Amino acid sequence: MSAPSVLRHGRVSIALHALRGGAGRALLCLHALGGRAADWEALADAWPGPVHALDFAGHGASGWVRGGAYSPELLAGDADVALARLGDAWLAGTGLGAWVALLVAGARPAHVAGALLLPGAGLAGAGAQPDPQAELDTAWQRASDAQQPAPAGSTASDPLAVLLESDFRPPDYAEAFAARARRLLLLEDGAPRPPWWEAVAASPRAERVSGSAAEALVRLAG
Amino acid sequence: MTPTYPGAVAPERSRLVESLGIRLRVHEWGDPEAPPLVLCHGMFDHARGFDTLAPLLAERFRVVAIDARGHGDSDWADAYGWQVDLADIANVLRDLGRPAHLLGHSKGGGQATDVACQLPDRVRQVMNLDGFGPSPEGFRPPGFEVDARSVPERFADFLDRRRADEERAWRPYASLEDLVTRRRRMNPRLSPEWLRYFLLHASREVEGGRVWKVDPLAAGGFGPWKTEWIAPGWQRLRAPLLAVIGSEPDTWGPLPEALLGERLAFVPRLERATVQGAGHFIHMERPRETAALALDWLER
Numbered sequence: 001m002s003a004p005s006v007l008r009h010g011r012v013s014i015a016l017h018a019l020r021g022g023a024g025r026a027l028l029c030l031h032a033l034g035g036r037a038a039d040w041e042a043l044a045d046a047w048p049g050p051v052h053a054l055d056f057a058g059h060g061a062s063g064w065v066r067g068g069a070y071s072p073e074l075l076a077g078d079a080d081v082a083l084a085r086l087g088d089a090w091l092a093g094t095g096l097g098a099w100v101a102l103l104v105a106g107a108r109p110a111h112v113a114g115a116l117l118l119p120g121a122g123l124a125g126a127g128a129q130p131d132p133q134a135e136l137d138t139a140w141q142r143a144s145d146a147q148q149p150a151p152a153g154s155t156a157s158d159p160l161a162v163l164l165e166s167d168f169r170p171p172d173y174a175e176a177f178a179a180r181a182r183r184l185l186l187l188e189d190g191a192p193r194p195p196w197w198e199a200v201a202a203s204p205r206a207e208r209v210s211g212s213a214a215e216a217l218v219r220l221a222g
Numbered sequence: 223m224t225p226t227y228p229g230a231v232a233p234e235r236s237r238l239v240e241s242l243g244i245r246l247r248v249h250e251w252g253d254p255e256a257p258p259l260v261l262c263h264g265m266f267d268h269a270r271g272f273d274t275l276a277p278l279l280a281e282r283f284r285v286v287a288i289d290a291r292g293h294g295d296s297d298w299a300d301a302y303g304w305q306v307d308l309a310d311i312a313n314v315l316r317d318l319g320r321p322a323h324l325l326g327h328s329k330g331g332g333q334a335t336d337v338a339c340q341l342p343d344r345v346r347q348v349m350n351l352d353g354f355g356p357s358p359e360g361f362r363p364p365g366f367e368v369d370a371r372s373v374p375e376r377f378a379d380f381l382d383r384r385r386a387d388e389e390r391a392w393r394p395y396a397s398l399e400d401l402v403t404r405r406r407r408m409n410p411r412l413s414p415e416w417l418r419y420f421l422l423h424a425s426r427e428v429e430g431g432r433v434w435k436v437d438p439l440a441a442g443g444f445g446p447w448k449t450e451w452i453a454p455g456w457q458r459l460r461a462p463l464l465a466v467i468g469s470e471p472d473t474w475g476p477l478p479e480a481l482l483g484e485r486l487a488f489v490p491r492l493e494r495a496t497v498q499g500a501g502h503f504i505h506m507e508r509p510r511e512t513a514a515l516a517l518d519w520l521e522r
Contacts, residue, residue, distance in 0.1 A: 010384060010439070011300040067291060067299025068242040069306045073377070073444040077384035084385060106374040107381055132454040160242060166305060173446035176373040 004061055009081045015061035016082050017053045024049035025221070028089040030079055030097030033122025033164055034157050036060030046214035048221050054082050058158035068160030072096065072167055076103040083111055090220055095120025096164055102200060105184065106177025114183035116220045118213055124194035125169045171199035178203035185209050187216050227419035229509060231277035241313035242306060247295035248314060249287045252280030257521070258318050259283035262311060264328030266436055268294030270423035275505045278513035288314055292437035302440050311337045315344045323520055327351040327505060328474065335456065335463065342460040347520055349464045351504045351512070352475040354485055355452040363408055363473050380444040390438045394431035401425055401432060411472055411501040420506070453485035462491040464519050468500030468507070475502040493519065
């Protein structure tokens with residue numbers, strides 16, 4: 001990969017990688033929890049136009065969020081500054097990136113023609129809502145214990161990014177975003193999906209697809 | 223000139239505690255060997271707002287007041303959220319190295335309560351000063367307008383603000399008196415004399431006047447959070463909770479009794495108290511009465 005463009009989102013620098021050049025409709029790819037832009041290299045050739053992939057804050061070549069207050073809505077801001085750079089784009093997201101793609105597709109329907117949601121790390125978050133009976137998940141304690149400075153030149157993810165596993169994703173919230181998105185494709189592979197995904201799949205703007213991720217991308221482009 | 227206010231005592235000791243890469247300013251009063259009592263302030267406030275309460279508590283406790291990240295003299299972060307605020311309080315508890323009592327006001331009261339739920343071995347008793355969350359309609363400060371748009375439309379606004387965040391900064395106010403006037407619009411129950419003291423420490427001098435110390439990004443996150451999520455988790459609370467409200471309703475509290483009672487019903491070991499003549503800023507309006515409650519209830 002060539003050197004990424006560096007965008008500013010608030011106080012954090014965000015790396016946007018051009019994976020494939022070309023004319024026509026751009027695809028903006030959003031990686032999974034713990035992932036990075038390079039995860040999309042194999043899929044990029046399935047898209048007929050230019051392909052860009054983001055490193056979310058705390059991941060890949062992007063900066064880390066000082067103090068660790070990561071949230072999907074903050075990462076949606078990362079994707080949104082990339083969208084501002086590209087003008088208009090299709091979105092593809094894996095796991096946590098699929099949830100973020102839904103948020104951006106619903107908030108920016110004038111600029112996002114459609115989004116492909118793929119399973120992957122960070123798809124479920126901490127579930128649909130807090131469960132007062134459940135085992136306590138003090139992700140922030142694990143994060144605090146894990147905290148360490150970034151090794152020089154490393155592209156390891158910020159240990160505090162584990163806080164991205166502690167947010168709740170209620171179906172009605174997902175549904176509100178799905179209702180405003182222009183087109184959503186959800187890749188099914190027989191594995192169980194979190195409640196928010198099922199709520200999105202039931203929306204009139206959404207369609208379940210099966211097969212490979214590359215085939216689903218072709219379908220999005222068509 | 224060092225400002226004074228009747229009963230206000232500056233901290234005896236101040237230090238920094240690191241939490242998730244953020245340096246938190248922590249102020250202390252009282253014998254370092256006494257049982258620790260940690261104080262957590264509310265949104266847009268700071269630890270020096272306890273300058274009238276803390277010296278009264280210090281007769282029996284090592285009083286430890288935290289400037290929340292982005293507030294007072296603590297570091298600013300790149301972003302803010304409830305969970306990392308809890309982590310900050312937990313890291314101060316860890317730094318103390320022994321179980322402590324928690325006393326929090328407003329947002330700090332809600333966070334103290336949540337920390338006690340999550341760290342039952344580190345928290346002994348919790349005193350929550352009107353920090354039981356907003357009603358489903360939310361707080362309605364002067365000038366507030368209901369936003370009836372859909373969640374994604376409001377989220378688009380949030381994203382628009384994020385695109386411009388890099389440049390966001392407070393404009394300087396010409397004088398301390400202007401800050402007092404501004405804050406009194408939000409909190410008309412707080413006296414100009416107290417606000418002169420409290421806001422001097424809430425602001426710093428810059429060219430052309432004074433600016434708030436608080437990070438302009440510290441408020442205004444976005445997420446699917448719901449008010450019905452506030453109280454059910456309090457079932458976990460092992461520590462006794464003293465729930466305190468003021469007798470005088472204002473913009474920020476207390477909740478209607480039916481709703482407050484519904485939320486507090488989740489607390490296993492609950493006691494309640496009402497401070498007469500106080501609005502939402504219970505400890506600032508009635509520091510002596512608040513301290514008397516604490517000294518009577520803690521380690522009774």
